[in-house]
Amino acid sequence: MSLIAPISPIAVVLLSGGQDSVTCLYWAKQRFEQVHALTIDYGQRHRIELEAAETISQLAQIQSHKVLTLESLGQLGGSSLTDSIPLEESARNGLPNSFVPGRNLLFLTLAAAYAYQLNCHDLVGGMCQTDYSGYPDCRRDTLDALESAISLGMNWTTTIHTPLMFLTKAETVHLAQEVGAMEALRWSHTCYEGKRPPCGICPACRLRAKGFAEAGVEDPLLQP
Amino acid sequence: MSLIAPISPIAVVLLSGGQDSVTCLYWAKQRFEQVHALTIDYGQRHRIELEAAETISQLAQIQSHKVLTLESLGQLGGSSLTDSIPLEESARNGLPNSFVPGRNLLFLTLAAAYAYQLNCHDLVGGMCQTDYSGYPDCRRDTLDALESAISLGMNWTTTIHTPLMFLTKAETVHLAQEVGAMEALRWSHTCYEGKRPPCGICPACRLRAKGFAEAGVEDPLLQP
Numbered sequence: 025m026s027l028i029a030p031i032s033p034i035a036v037v038l039l040s041g042g043q044d045s046v047t048c049l050y051w052a053k054q055r056f057e058q059v060h061a062l063t064i065d066y067g068q069r070h071r072i073e074l075e076a077a078e079t080i081s082q083l084a085q086i087q088s089h090k091v092l093t094l095e096s097l098g099q100l101g102g103s104s105l106t107d108s109i110p111l112e113e114s115a116r117n118g119l120p121n122s123f124v125p126g127r128n129l130l131f132l133t134l135a136a137a138y139a140y141q142l143n144c145h146d147l148v149g150g151m152c153q154t155d156y157s158g159y160p161d162c163r164r165d166t167l168d169a170l171e172s173a174i175s176l177g178m179n180w181t182t183t184i185h186t187p188l189m190f191l192t193k194a195e196t197v198h199l200a201q202e203v204g205a206m207e208a209l210r211w212s213h214t215c216y217e218g219k220r221p222p223c224g225i226c227p228a229c230r231l232r233a234k235g236f237a238e239a240g241v242e243d244p245l246l247q248p
Numbered sequence: 249m250s251l252i253a254p255i256s257p258i259a260v261v262l263l264s265g266g267q268d269s270v271t272c273l274y275w276a277k278q279r280f281e282q283v284h285a286l287t288i289d290y291g292q293r294h295r296i297e298l299e300a301a302e303t304i305s306q307l308a309q310i311q312s313h314k315v316l317t318l319e320s321l322g323q324l325g326g327s328s329l330t331d332s333i334p335l336e337e338s339a340r341n342g343l344p345n346s347f348v349p350g351r352n353l354l355f356l357t358l359a360a361a362y363a364y365q366l367n368c369h370d371l372v373g374g375m376c377q378t379d380y381s382g383y384p385d386c387r388r389d390t391l392d393a394l395e396s397a398i399s400l401g402m403n404w405t406t407t408i409h410t411p412l413m414f415l416t417k418a419e420t421v422h423l424a425q426e427v428g429a430m431e432a433l434r435w436s437h438t439c440y441e442g443k444r445p446p447c448g449i450c451p452a453c454r455l456r457a458k459g460f461a462e463a464g465v466e467d468p469l470l471q472p
Contacts, residue, residue, distance in 0.1 A: 064320075092323050096288075096316040096358055100365060125402045126361040133357060134320055137350040141324060161401035169397035176393055177385035178349045 034058045034144035035185070036135050039089070041076030043232055044150030044188055046212045047196055049084055050205035051187045052148045059086040062138055064131050066124075067098035070218030079211045092134055097124050128161035129170060136174045136182050145181055152188045152196070164189050193235025201241065210244035221246070258282045258368035259409070260359050263313070265300030267456055268374030268412055270436045271420055273308055274429035275411045276372045283310040286362055288355050290348075291322030294442030303435045316358055321348050352385035353394055360398045360406050369405055376412045376420070388413050417459025425465065434468035445470070 035056035039045045040063065052059045061084075063077040074091065081089035128151060135147045151162040160166060167184045174182045188196050200206055214232045215222035222229045222245065236243040259280035263269045264287065276283045285308075287301040298315065305313035352375060359371045375386040384390060391408045398406045412420050424430055438456045439446035446453045446469065460467040 092320040094318070094320055096318055097361075099316050100358075100361055124361075125364040125404070126357050126398065129357045129397060129401045130354065130361070133350050133353045137321075137324055137348075137354070140349040160403040163400065166397060166400040169393055169400055173353060173390060173393035173397050174350065176387065176390040177353045179384040180349070 034060070034139075034142060035146040035148050036060050036062055036139040036142065036144055037086075037148040038131055038135050038150070039063050039077045039081065040150070041073045041080060041213045042150070043200075043209060043212050043214055043235075044152060044196065045077075046080055046208050047200040047203065047205045048148050048150045048187055049080065049086070050203040050208065051199065052185075053084060053086065054203055056146065059084075060138075060142060060144070061086055061089040062135050063089065063091045064094050064134060065091050066094040066096075066127070070213075070215075072218055072220060073213050076211055076213040080208045083208050083211065090138065092138070094130060094134065097127065097130070100124075126161065128159070129166075132167070132170055132184060133174060136178060136180075139182065140178055140180050146183050146185060148185045148187070150188050151186045153190060154192055192238070193231060194238035197235050197239035197241050206244050210247065212245060214245070258284070258363075258366060259370040259372050260284050260286055260363040260366065260368055261310075261372040262355055262359050262374070263287050263301045263305065264374070265297045265304060265437045266374070267424075267433060267436050267438055267459075268376060268420065269301075270304055270432050271424040271427065271429050272372050272374045272411060273304065273310070274427040274432065275423065276409075277308060277310065278427055280370065283308075284362075284366060284368070285310055285313040286359050287313065287315045288318050288358060289315050290318040290320075290351070294437075294439075296442055296444060297437050300435055300437040304432045307432050307435065314362065316362070318354060318358065321351065321354070324348075350385065352383070353390075356391070356394055356408060357398060360402060360404075363406065364402055364404050370407050370409060372409045372411070374412050375410045377414060378416055416462070417455060418462035421459050421463035421465050430468050434471065436469060438469070 033056065035052045037049045037052045037059060039049055039061040049061060061081045063074060065074060078089060132147060132149060139147055151167065153163050164186065167186060171182060171184050191199065200209060214228050216226040216228045217223040257280065259276045261273045261276045261283060263273055263285040273285060285305045287298060289298060302313060356371060356373060363371055375391065377387050388410065391410060395406060395408050415423065424433060438452050440450040440452045441447040
């Protein structure tokens with residue numbers, strides 16, 4: 025566990041409470057001396073996500089867990105993640121309707137503003153380019169541009185670490201084992217339907233199950 | 249007034265209700281067929297700014313005026329614009345304490361998310377590099393990087409127009425005359441102390457007065 029030396033004193037991790045961000049939280053714990061989790065409350069349809077983030081922050085014994093409110097995404101509307109539009113019913117611009125335009129840009133910029141206050145230069149997020157949904161704000165080239173915008177705009181060199189960016193879902197499961205995140209994944213939340221135990225049939229549940237199956241690992245969330 | 253042909257059908261203008269954004273609103277009216285104003289309610293100490301934005305939107309007879317809430321900046325704290333920290337009492341990172349880290353990055357990203365919904369590719373903001381306060385998120389190089397991040401992250405080509413970027417305050421006054429914004433400037437709000445009529449002695453009032461003086465124009469706000 026301690027084979028990887030800490031590279032920097034402080035990190036802010038975007039923690040949604042899902043599998044990817046939980047894995048990132050534990051990844052960060054290995055590499056940074058202080059880890060602060062940040063959860064954005066943007067009016068998620070399912071409050072269970074926020075509860076998962078809080079439970080896992082306590083379990084991980086990190087320095088702090090902060091929740092920032094971002095009402096605007098709900099005020100903008102138009103996404104199945106915040107509204108009651110059925111998933112996959114409509115799409116625009118070649119994107120699934122779970123796309124909240126600019127969501128990750130806003131989350132990371134808020135994280136950077138928070139990090140600035142903590143005297144911290146390192147952000148960690150679970151964005152993944154190989155993600156099935158193809159959200160353009162999960163791509164590394166987007167985040168490279170954002171890194172520049174933030175560093176210039178705050179006069180504060182900021183790095184956005186994305187340890188999952190080029191991993192398959194199976195590789196992400198192996199990384200979770202490596203960084204000691206398996207116990208915490210028992211408390212993570214993935215299901216789009218907001219169910220616990222998970223519904224097992226929504227796209228998010230199926231993607232998660234596929235990853236664990238390909239890794240040949242049992243999902244702690246499904247253990248009795 | 250109609251000498252400048254419209255260059256594009258729709259624009260979203262960030263409207264704070266201050267002199268610069270009001271000038272930009274009228275600039276946009278000349279160049280775009282439809283103009284939508286967007287005001288961000290981030291917990292400004294002075295609600296008079298939001299009222300000014302609404303009054304001016306009506307006066308300008310634009311297509312719409314939307315207010316989005318951004319509570320997070322207040323939740324982050326640490327700036328004299330949202331907290332009761334006295335202005336200029338402390339500074340960090342070489343910046344005045346009216347600096348809300350990432351404020352313009354967040355505002356413009358929200359504006360882009362709104363624009364996306366309106367099928368609009370053009371944002372307009374009153375950022376000015378020659379601004380006395382030297383906020384790094386007002387600089388054109390920051391906004392160029394942000395333009396890339398937004399365009400990539402939303403898969404939606406977005407241009408951030410900043411007509412005041414390289415103008416002196418006196419030149420901004422002349423631009424306001426040119427685009428027909430003088431009547432609206434009577435309703436604009438600038439004073440950091442939130443006073444109307446303005447206090448005349450805060451840095452914002454002094455900067456505004458200096459600009460009008462150098463332009464040799466009477467500020468409509470001060471007319472009886």
